Amino acid sequence: MDNMEQAAMLLLSMGEEGAAKVMAHLDRHDVEHLSYKMARLSSTTQQEAEAVLNRFFGRYEEQAGIARASRTYLQKTLDLALGDRVAKSLIDSIYGDEIKTLVKRLEWVDAKLLARELLHEHVQLQAVMLGLLPPETAAQVLQHLPQINQDEILVRIAQLGELDRDVVDELRQLVERCMLMAMEKSHTQVSGVRQVADILNRFEGDREQLMQLIRMHDRKLASEVADNMFDFIILGRQKPEVLQEIIGAVDAETLALALKGIDTELKRTLLGALPKRMSSAIETQVEALGAVPLSQANEARRQIMEIAKDMMAEGKIELQLFEEQVVE
Numbered sequence: 001m002d003n004m005e006q007a008a009m010l011l012l013s014m015g016e017e018g019a020a021k022v023m024a025h026l027d028r029h030d031v032e033h034l035s036y037k038m039a040r041l042s043s044t045t046q047q048e049a050e051a052v053l054n055r056f057f058g059r060y061e062e063q064a065g066i067a068r069a070s071r072t073y074l075q076k077t078l079d080l081a082l083g084d085r086v087a088k089s090l091i092d093s094i095y096g097d098e099i100k101t102l103v104k105r106l107e108w109v110d111a112k113l114l115a116r117e118l119l120h121e122h123v124q125l126q127a128v129m130l131g132l133l134p135p136e137t138a139a140q141v142l143q144h145l146p147q148i149n150q151d152e153i154l155v156r157i158a159q160l161g162e163l164d165r166d167v168v169d170e171l172r173q174l175v176e177r178c179m180l181m182a183m184e185k186s187h188t189q190v191s192g193v194r195q196v197a198d199i200l201n202r203f204e205g206d207r208e209q210l211m212q213l214i215r216m217h218d219r220k221l222a223s224e225v226a227d228n229m230f231d232f233i234i235l236g237r238q239k240p241e242v243l244q245e246i247i248g249a250v251d252a253e254t255l256a257l258a259l260k261g262i263d264t265e266l267k268r269t270l271l272g273a274l275p276k277r278m279s280s281a282i283e284t285q286v287e288a289l290g291a292v293p294l295s296q297a298n299e300a301r302r303q304i305m306e307i308a309k310d311m312m313a314e315g316k317i318e319l320q321l322f323e324e325q326v327v328e
Contacts, residue, residue: 113181252282
């Protein structure tokens with residue numbers, strides 16, 4: 001068992017409450033990885049379990065002297081000695097700002113939902129919130145806020161320093177509202193139209209007949225499904241001349257990114273539509289990129305499909321959403 005699997009086994013042995021207390025101190029990345037391991041941990045033998053627990057308690061005994069003072073203990077002691085406000089400032093400098101820990105919980109809340117709640121707040125409070133969130137989450141939330149205010153929010157974040165107690169209290173209330181709203185809305189959502197389009201794009205049977213039947217039920221719905229069927233996967237069933245037109249309008253870097261991690265057959269089809277020299281150059285560029293974030297590859301594919309969609313709207317190409325019917 002690797003370290004992550006051992007940690008997963010240890011957490012499972014603690015029970016729900018004990019594991020929850022430990023995971024509350026971990027960052028999102030570790031929580032996700034541990035949860036994955038816990039969900040997929042295969043049956044362990046008694047010997048394996050004993051080995052993991054013995055290792056843990058062995059390490060504990062090595063380090064177990066007088067335990068450090070807890071935050072609660074120091075808070076009560078310093079409150080009596082220095083007063084609440086002075087003690088609070090000192091405690092935050094020792095243990096880290098409590099509000100940062102509180103805001104960190106919002107990593108798990110949908111960015112659109114956070115932006116919707118922040119929309120009604122003063123721009124300074126918006127800046128404080130985004131200034132305390134992890135950069136990845138803050139960037140996602142910023143994208144869903146009005147573009148007209150985005151630059152001002154960033155300027156205010158850059159100017160942030162020590163926060164007044166009143167701002168901290170106001171922010172704490174905002175975080176609690178966001179968490180409450182997230183819990184109320186924490187149900188699974190399905191993008192039905194997009195799901196139907198994805199199913200049809202991968203369906204091995206007669207897609208066109210199915211679309212005709214959907215159109216008989218609801219013409220508007222069928223149109224929305226067709227719009228969502230402009231997925232990168234459909235390029236694999238286009239004629240070589242159509243692919244050449246599309247690829248000719250795409251820069252080499254975007255194409256190389258889009259080809260990372262796609263199905264081998266689809267990749268072969270796209271490269272096969274190009275002249276051999278160009279195909280070889282693109283393939284070399286794909287390999288030179290190495291590992292790339294999935295989000296970048298998906299964005300490159302989206303850009304290519306937007307180009308294809310625009311070219312079709314302008315009448316430059318005719319994209320086939322379904323295989324062309326043939327006769328003997």
